[in-house]
Amino acid sequence: MKITDWKKFLLPYENAVEELKVKFKSIRSELLALGEYSPIEFVTGRIKKVSSILEKAKKLEVNEDEIDEKIEDIAGIRIMCQFVEDIYTVVDYIRERDGRDMDIFYEKDYINNYKESGYRSYHVVIKYPIQTAMGPKVILAEIQIRTLAMNFWGTIEHSLKYKYKHNIPQHINERLKKAADAAFQLDQEMSEIRHEIRNAQKMFEVKSNV
Amino acid sequence: MKITDWKKFLLPYENAVEELKVKFKSIRSELLALGEYSPIEFVTGRIKKVSSILEKAKKLEVNEDEIDEKIEDIAGIRIMCQFVEDIYTVVDYIRERDGRDMDIFYEKDYINNYKESGYRSYHVVIKYPIQTAMGPKVILAEIQIRTLAMNFWGTIEHSLKYKYKHNIPQHINERLKKAADAAFQLDQEMSEIRHEIRNAQKMFEVKSNV
Amino acid sequence: MKITDWKKFLLPYENAVEELKVKFKSIRSELLALGEYSPIEFVTGRIKKVSSILEKAKKLEVNEDEIDEKIEDIAGIRIMCQFVEDIYTVVDYIRERDGRDMDIFYEKDYINNYKESGYRSYHVVIKYPIQTAMGPKVILAEIQIRTLAMNFWGTIEHSLKYKYKHNIPQHINERLKKAADAAFQLDQEMSEIRHEIRNAQKMFEVKSNV
Amino acid sequence: MKITDWKKFLLPYENAVEELKVKFKSIRSELLALGEYSPIEFVTGRIKKVSSILEKAKKLEVNEDEIDEKIEDIAGIRIMCQFVEDIYTVVDYIRERDGRDMDIFYEKDYINNYKESGYRSYHVVIKYPIQTAMGPKVILAEIQIRTLAMNFWGTIEHSLKYKYKHNIPQHINERLKKAADAAFQLDQEMSEIRHEIRNAQKMFEVKSNV
Numbered sequence: 001m002k003i004t005d006w007k008k009f010l011l012p013y014e015n016a017v018e019e020l021k022v023k024f025k026s027i028r029s030e031l032l033a034l035g036e037y038s039p040i041e042f043v044t045g046r047i048k049k050v051s052s053i054l055e056k057a058k059k060l061e062v063n064e065d066e067i068d069e070k071i072e073d074i075a076g077i078r079i080m081c082q083f084v085e086d087i088y089t090v091v092d093y094i095r096e097r098d099g100r101d102m103d104i105f106y107e108k109d110y111i112n113n114y115k116e117s118g119y120r121s122y123h124v125v126i127k128y129p130i131q132t133a134m135g136p137k138v139i140l141a142e143i144q145i146r147t148l149a150m151n152f153w154g155t156i157e158h159s160l161k162y163k164y165k166h167n168i169p170q171h172i173n174e175r176l177k178k179a180a181d182a183a184f185q186l187d188q189e190m191s192e193i194r195h196e197i198r199n200a201q202k203m204f205e206v207k208s209n210v
Numbered sequence: 211m212k213i214t215d216w217k218k219f220l221l222p223y224e225n226a227v228e229e230l231k232v233k234f235k236s237i238r239s240e241l242l243a244l245g246e247y248s249p250i251e252f253v254t255g256r257i258k259k260v261s262s263i264l265e266k267a268k269k270l271e272v273n274e275d276e277i278d279e280k281i282e283d284i285a286g287i288r289i290m291c292q293f294v295e296d297i298y299t300v301v302d303y304i305r306e307r308d309g310r311d312m313d314i315f316y317e318k319d320y321i322n323n324y325k326e327s328g329y330r331s332y333h334v335v336i337k338y339p340i341q342t343a344m345g346p347k348v349i350l351a352e353i354q355i356r357t358l359a360m361n362f363w364g365t366i367e368h369s370l371k372y373k374y375k376h377n378i379p380q381h382i383n384e385r386l387k388k389a390a391d392a393a394f395q396l397d398q399e400m401s402e403i404r405h406e407i408r409n410a411q412k413m414f415e416v417k418s419n420v
Numbered sequence: 421m422k423i424t425d426w427k428k429f430l431l432p433y434e435n436a437v438e439e440l441k442v443k444f445k446s447i448r449s450e451l452l453a454l455g456e457y458s459p460i461e462f463v464t465g466r467i468k469k470v471s472s473i474l475e476k477a478k479k480l481e482v483n484e485d486e487i488d489e490k491i492e493d494i495a496g497i498r499i500m501c502q503f504v505e506d507i508y509t510v511v512d513y514i515r516e517r518d519g520r521d522m523d524i525f526y527e528k529d530y531i532n533n534y535k536e537s538g539y540r541s542y543h544v545v546i547k548y549p550i551q552t553a554m555g556p557k558v559i560l561a562e563i564q565i566r567t568l569a570m571n572f573w574g575t576i577e578h579s580l581k582y583k584y585k586h587n588i589p590q591h592i593n594e595r596l597k598k599a600a601d602a603a604f605q606l607d608q609e610m611s612e613i614r615h616e617i618r619n620a621q622k623m624f625e626v627k628s629n630v
Numbered sequence: 631m632k633i634t635d636w637k638k639f640l641l642p643y644e645n646a647v648e649e650l651k652v653k654f655k656s657i658r659s660e661l662l663a664l665g666e667y668s669p670i671e672f673v674t675g676r677i678k679k680v681s682s683i684l685e686k687a688k689k690l691e692v693n694e695d696e697i698d699e700k701i702e703d704i705a706g707i708r709i710m711c712q713f714v715e716d717i718y719t720v721v722d723y724i725r726e727r728d729g730r731d732m733d734i735f736y737e738k739d740y741i742n743n744y745k746e747s748g749y750r751s752y753h754v755v756i757k758y759p760i761q762t763a764m765g766p767k768v769i770l771a772e773i774q775i776r777t778l779a780m781n782f783w784g785t786i787e788h789s790l791k792y793k794y795k796h797n798i799p800q801h802i803n804e805r806l807k808k809a810a811d812a813a814f815q816l817d818q819e820m821s822e823i824r825h826e827i828r829n830a831q832k833m834f835e836v837k838s839n840v
Contacts, residue, residue, distance in 0.1 A: 007243055015236040022232050023341070026225040030343050033217055082785070097341050131233070131307050133240050149816065152778045155712070156823060172826050179819035186779065186816050189809035193786060196802050292575070358572045359606065365502070366613060382616050389609035396569065396606050399599035403576060406592050427663055435656040442652050443761070446645040450763050453637055517761050551653070551727050553660050 002064050006050050009068075012130045012137045013075040017045040020077045020128065020141060023101070027093060039086030041148065044078045068139065072105070072125045075141035080151055083194050084187050087111065087122050087145045094124050094143065103127040105140065111150075117173070118180025119154065121146040147190075149183040212274050216260050219278075222340045222347045223285040227255040230287045230338065230351060233311070237303060249296030251358065254288045278349065282315070282335045285351035290361055293404050294397050297321065297332050297355045304334050304353065313337040315350065321360075327383070328390025329364065331356040357400075359393040422484050426470050429488075432550045432557045433495040437465040440497045440548065440561060443521070447513060459506030459513075461568065464498045488559065492525070492545045495561035500571055503614050504607050507531065507542050507565045514544050514563065523547040525560065531570075537593070538600025539574065541566040567610075569603040632694050636680050639698075642760045642767045643705040647675040650707045650758065650771060653731070657723060669716035671778065674708045698769065702735070702755045705771035710781055713824050714817050717741065717752050717775045724754050724773065733757040735770065741780075747803070748810025749784065751776040777820075779813040 003009050024043045031038040053071055062070045081087050098104045108123040122145040129138050157176060160168050213219050234253045241248040263281055272280045291297050308314045318333040332355040339348050356364065367386060370378050423429050444463045451458040473491055482490045501507050518524045528543040542565040549558050577596060580588050633639050654673045661668040683701055692700045711717050728734045738753040752775040759768050776784065787806060790798050
């Protein structure tokens with residue numbers, strides 16, 4: 001079966017992105033309202049362009065009638081964190097919801113196992129039930145969780161991939177890897193500061209209990 | 211058990227209002243994207259103020275530990291329609307979702323059975339499951355469905371009730387009823403036009419088939 | 421000179437609509453923050469569709485190179501009020517800004533002089549200076565100020581005009597006029613209540629001063 | 631003269647922040663609509679908290695009646711760029727508007743002359759005319775223009791300053807400087823890639839002209 005009406009096909013994905021954005025933003029506002037630290041800095045979402053869906057389907061040898069089952073990032077949510085450690089806290093939040101308002105399909109840790117290109121991010125692919133004007137449907141959505149530095153690098157890599165149609169010249173690839181190293185370095189320095197803050201807090205608590 | 215932390219108590223209600231607003235707005239954008247008529251004109255939501263919750267609890271003789279079970283409009287969603295007929299289409303949409311992402315607790319038709327004051331609206335009270343930082347919770351939410359004219363009148367009545375602390379003087383009450391009649395008249399004239407449009411469309415379809 | 425790039429042509433109008441929406445919404449939030457009554461209930465804005473601009477230009481015999489000078493409602497702002505009296509308060513606000521961030525081009529009072537069709541609204545056409553990526557420009561914008569009932573009626577009339585391509589059948593026109601009467605009646609009843617509230621407030625003030 | 635009503639005092643600043651956000655966001659949407667590169671990635675705005683205003687006034691020995699003339703960042707706009715080079719393009723945009731809808735008061739280049747702490751950003755302080763319910767007023771606003779990496783570092787430094795009440799311990803200060811170096815390194819690597827892209831584009835253009 002060919003997808004004749006892409007607008008109609010994409011509607012449940014659009015609704016899902018809107019709902020998921022609200023849900024993850026609520027975690028942040030909830031924690032801030034309680035005076036607690038939020039591991040979520042901000043949340044964005046997007047629908048994959050039809051041209052990109054078709055390109056990916058071709059590359060992965062996916063038939064058009066299997067697109068909704070095999071292309072996992074038509075609905076995409078991106079959660080940005082300040083520190084690498086926050087990423088795993090967010091993953092835990094998602095795991096706690098597993099079987100409730102979303103089902104985890106699979107996870108991929110591209111942080112501990114970063115890609116050769118330098119790409120780092122944590123991916124959680126979920127099955128998400130959505131109600132539409134045409135009835136209920138379960139769709140796949142990909143949640144990418146990353147630091148601001150990972151996101152910065154990822155945005156640039158994405159532009160380059162798009163510009164060079166996935167054939168980035170070797171010398172630019174090397175530059176990209178250097179930039180990935182710099183981004184990684186920044187995240188590590190930031191994590192160190194984070195530990196300093198924590199240690200400082202502990203010292204203070206010990207003192208104030210004396 | 212007294213509610214010691216109202217901010218915390220209200221958080222799941224706030225999340226629910228945000229999610230429900232997105233869900234009902236999606237129905238509208240979905241139908242418009244498909245080139246179809248949307249019975250939903252716009253959607254608003256609000257959390258009841260703590261002072262109003264306590265006032266209502268006192269009036270209904272509800273203990274503070276029963277507030278979440280017995281005050282049904284802490285989370286409130288309002289759906290505005292152009293025509294009276296659209297209200298029932300929206301109610302049907304909600305009924306179709308019953309047992310899916312929301313459960314209908316009960317319905318009240320204040321349109322066919324309008325209140326003595328002149329108040330007209332269709333109420334659907336639902337049970338809505340919500341995920342919070344403190345775990346899952348099912349809350350009550352009230353969905354009010356009404357025309358623009360009903361809403362206009364309702365807004366004025368609400369201000370007057372607030373101003374006069376529910377003791378609106380008799381002569382103002384009479385004025386309010388006259389205004390309710392005028393609002394009702396406006397809705398009826400509009401419904402007539404709606405039928406004219408429909409009939410005109412049918413005539414046109416017959417002709418064009420010749 | 422023909423308009424070859426409509427996207428480019430419309431950009432300053434889009435910016436103007438965004439800026440004007442923020443400015444009129446600010447009046448409301450400012451008054452509410454000060455604990456005062458806001459005559460502005462809500463504000464919407466829109467850019468006229470290219471097809472409608474061309475249609476209007478043809479009807480008014482306006483050349484394409486005069487469109488920016490002679491079509492006054494390419495940028496449109498609509499301000500909704502609860503009571504008819506509020507409309508004139510909003511007009512006063514605009515007059516106070518005349519010569520500051522906007523210049524009044526002309527005004528039309530379709531409330532005291534309503535159109536034969538039943539259309540009622542207050543129009544203020546302004547000249548508005550806007551900064552664009554291509555430099556500064558002064559554009560025309562039309563501000564429509566109306567009650568909720570006037571707006572409701574206007575929306576329906578607009579749909580009918582669109583459906584019948586400005587040739588609304590006679591019997592529907594009559595129905596429309598009846599609906600306009602009902603809308604007018606509603607506004608009048610509401611104004612009466614408004615006076616009652618004011619009088620009640622005065623009585624209360626007198627008493628509380630004793 | 632003491633500021634007795636802070637809410638009232640801050641209203642024109644709030645309006646200014648809303649207007650300025652719209653204006654800088656419009657530059658981005660305008661350029662994207664024209665298919666051009668936008669040097670603006672995203673825009674945020676905030677009003678300084680009353681406690682922070684008073685703290686700063688005390689530190690700078692500013693009397694309460696001079697606060698509006700001497701505290702320059704009560705209204706704050708932050709513009710985020712992908713590349714360091716983009717920052718100067720944005721500054722040029724602001725300079726072009728000088729004398730139109732805003733007046734440049736002064737500029738400070740904390741990028742070429744970064745602070746000892748490691749802080750980098752470009753600051754433009756403007757005078758901005760605003761219309762309020764109480765009449766017209768000219769206020770000061772600070773526009774900070776920075777890369778995503780500068781912003782990331784700045785956010786962390788701000789939290790630490792707040793936590794340690796401006797007395798950040800020496801060893802944490804050293805960590806912060808290391809993080810600033812890493813952020814600077816990331817920006818430099820990214821600029822290099824940017825040049826590569828440009829050069830690649832030029833080579834391509836030359837080839838395609840053959």
